[in-house]
Amino acid sequence: MSMSLLQVLIGGLLLGAVYALFSSGLTLIWGMMNVVNFAHGDFVMIAMYVAFMVWKLFGGGPFLAMPIAAMLLATLGIIAYFSLVRHVMKGPMLAQILGTFGLALLLRYGMFWTFGANFQSLPENLVGGTYDLWGIRIQASRLLAGTLAIVLTITLHLMLTRTSLGSKMLAVAEDSTAAQLMGIRPDRMQAIAWGLAAGLTGIAGALIATFFYISPTVGETLAIIAFVTVSLGGFGSITGALVAGLLIGVIESLSGYLIGAVYKDIVVYTIFIAVLWFRPQGLMGKN
Amino acid sequence: MKRSVWLLLILALVVVYPLLFTTPFLQRLGALVLLYAIAASAWNIVGGYAGQVSVGHVVFFGCGAYASMAFFTHFGWPPIAAVPVGMMASVGIAALIGVPTLRLSGHYFSMATIAVAELARLIVTNVEALGAAVGLSGPVMPRSVFDLSFTSALPYYYLFLVVLLAVLGLTYWMENSRIGFYLRAIKDNERAARSLGVQAGRYKLYAYMMSAGLTSIAGTLYATMYGFIDPDSGLGILTSVKILIMAALGGAGLLFGPLVGAAILVPLEEISNNLLGGKGAGLTFVVYGAIIMIIARFYPSGLLKLVLDRLASAKPALSEQKVRDVA
Numbered sequence: 001m002s003m004s005l006l007q008v009l010i011g012g013l014l015l016g017a018v019y020a021l022f023s024s025g026l027t028l029i030w031g032m033m034n035v036v037n038f039a040h041g042d043f044v045m046i047a048m049y050v051a052f053m054v055w056k057l058f059g060g061g062p063f064l065a066m067p068i069a070a071m072l073l074a075t076l077g078i079i080a081y082f083s084l085v086r087h088v089m090k091g092p093m094l095a096q097i098l099g100t101f102g103l104a105l106l107l108r109y110g111m112f113w114t115f116g117a118n119f120q121s122l123p124e125n126l127v128g129g130t131y132d133l134w135g136i137r138i139q140a141s142r143l144l145a146g147t148l149a150i151v152l153t154i155t156l157h158l159m160l161t162r163t164s165l166g167s168k169m170l171a172v173a174e175d176s177t178a179a180q181l182m183g184i185r186p187d188r189m190q191a192i193a194w195g196l197a198a199g200l201t202g203i204a205g206a207l208i209a210t211f212f213y214i215s216p217t218v219g220e221t222l223a224i225i226a227f228v229t230v231s232l233g234g235f236g237s238i239t240g241a242l243v244a245g246l247l248i249g250v251i252e253s254l255s256g257y258l259i260g261a262v263y264k265d266i267v268v269y270t271i272f273i274a275v276l277w278f279r280p281q282g283l284m285g286k287n
Numbered sequence: 288m289k290r291s292v293w294l295l296l297i298l299a300l301v302v303v304y305p306l307l308f309t310t311p312f313l314q315r316l317g318a319l320v321l322l323y324a325i326a327a328s329a330w331n332i333v334g335g336y337a338g339q340v341s342v343g344h345v346v347f348f349g350c351g352a353y354a355s356m357a358f359f360t361h362f363g364w365p366p367i368a369a370v371p372v373g374m375m376a377s378v379g380i381a382a383l384i385g386v387p388t389l390r391l392s393g394h395y396f397s398m399a400t401i402a403v404a405e406l407a408r409l410i411v412t413n414v415e416a417l418g419a420a421v422g423l424s425g426p427v428m429p430r431s432v433f434d435l436s437f438t439s440a441l442p443y444y445y446l447f448l449v450v451l452l453a454v455l456g457l458t459y460w461m462e463n464s465r466i467g468f469y470l471r472a473i474k475d476n477e478r479a480a481r482s483l484g485v486q487a488g489r490y491k492l493y494a495y496m497m498s499a500g501l502t503s504i505a506g507t508l509y510a511t512m513y514g515f516i517d518p519d520s521g522l523g524i525l526t527s528v529k530i531l532i533m534a535a536l537g538g539a540g541l542l543f544g545p546l547v548g549a550a551i552l553v554p555l556e557e558i559s560n561n562l563l564g565g566k567g568a569g570l571t572f573v574v575y576g577a578i579i580m581i582i583a584r585f586y587p588s589g590l591l592k593l594v595l596d597r598l599a600s601a602k603p604a605l606s607e608q609k610v611r612d613v614a
Binding site: 030101103223266273 | 338339342393394403409524571
């Protein structure tokens with residue numbers, strides 16, 4: 001295997017890890033309360049602008065931006081849950097989908113109005129430079145983002161499966177009435193899930209901003225990537241999202257390398273259609 | 288009886304509108320209201336009646352628009368002649384999205400519609416024969432009346448009105464036919480409908496394909512009027528947003544809901560564009576996002592339903608009065 005191909009593969013895995021991180025929040029909410037957050041990609045976009053402003057105002061890098069973005073986005077997620085999602089989730093399908101779709105437009109064009117349509121980016125050497133490992137060149141920013149994203153996604157999985165809070169959340173996902181009879185408050189658990197999922201988009205956004213373009217419309221692209229990841233990984237499965245995210249990162253990088261950069265999104269979106277046709281339950285999902 | 292009198296009165300008003308308001312701005316505004324009402328009424332068939340929320344309807348609009356401009360550019364067809372091509376492409380794409388997703392929960396359908404619309408935009412942006420990022424133009428000078436290229440908006444107004452009436456007529460027929468009853472049953476309770484032997488997936492798919500074909504006509508009409516189409520206007524997500532917000536604001540699942548929505552929103556958007564210029568574009572969609580959230584949160588059945596309910600709740604009061612009088 002040639003060195004440049006190996007470099008593309010590693011780059012794809014690191015990018016895919018970040019995809020997995022923000023998609024895991026989407027799949028958590030979907031699995032828990034059967035709601036798809038159409039504003040999920042725009043949450044990441046907001047976090048990217050937070051990272052941009054942190055750099056612009058304080059000259060700070062991702063380590064300052066991450067906690068700020070995580071807190072802001074978690075707050076936004078909890079507000080969105082209490083003021084909107086809680087009310088539409090029991091309503092007709094139209095209300096369920098238009099609710100978060102409207103939120104997505106509000107955030108996207110609010111940022112468009114504030115920052116303009118121009119693409120922004122953080123300085124390339126904000127996080128170290130580029131490492132050269134036996135001829136494989138890896139940007140420090142991607143290495144940091146990818147490693148941290150994998151660690152956080154696995155942490156989320158462990159939190160859900162090994163802690164009492166996680167068990168309570170899964171209980172609500174399984175049967176919220178039964179959970180309520182056991183003394184768990186579904187409303188509180190669902191609000192925590194929204195805070196958690198949105199907080200993770202905050203961290204993912206602050207990380208991805210260090211090497212990705214920042215624009216008001218980037219949220220749509222990221223949202224579709226999250227949809228592909230979640231469908232491929234299987235409804236509600238964090239480990240599925242991790243595997244699918246890594247896979248999509250690799251496929252995207254490979255197709256960019258082999259066919260051309262403009263076609264990488266086309267390939268990923270086509271995979272989405274193929275998954276829906278041939279394996280709608282996803283890789284890890286049950287039938 | 289009373290209802291039909293009202294409808295005839297409103298229809299008469301719509302017919303004479305451009306003769307009463309003769310300024311080019313108002314005539315063009317009227318034509319645009321009807322054009323978006325066509326697209327929104329087509330969306331209503333799947334979004335309102337079948338309860339499957341398409342957030343990527345622009346892909347069908349784009350099929351119609353691109354079919355007309357591409358067949359003009361490459362074969363010299365009059366733009367309107369490509370209507371069947373656009374419709375066939377749309378129905379095909381609807382099947383591609385609908386067959387796998389309409390069996391699953393409604394969320395899959397909505398996610399797939401958004402992804403396919405974006406996929407179509409990316410593909411067209413990279414295909415030279417479809418004008419790539421620049422777009423395609425229609426006839427510069429009308430070669431014959433069949434090019435439907437007029438400087439006045441008046442002919443477009445009546446053309447759009449005829450098409451809108453046909454779309455509404457078709458919707459009315461569907462509402463009162465077997466498929467309409469099935470769709471209502473599915474929307475109410477899909478599991479119950481299935482257990483009574485309604486093939487839910489199939490009827491949702493029929494509604495989706497019908498909606499797709501009719502939306503593509505709106506796309507062709509748009510391209511015929513503007514004589515130009517590019518990836519943003521023909522396949523951008525904002526056109527999807529406009530189509531669905533008009534139907535949802537007016538009243539999804541009501542025959543005249545989309546027309547009411549278009550009559551409210553198109554003038555608002557034109558006026559805000561005129562007042563604010565380019566700066567207004569972002570703001571318009573901030574407002575649209577807010578409107579969509581408010582509809583979802585407070586009035587999922589739309590404004591027209593709200594008005595009709597008010598009128599209906601006023602009636603019992605009248606009959607109570609009568610009862611009291613008799614007593």
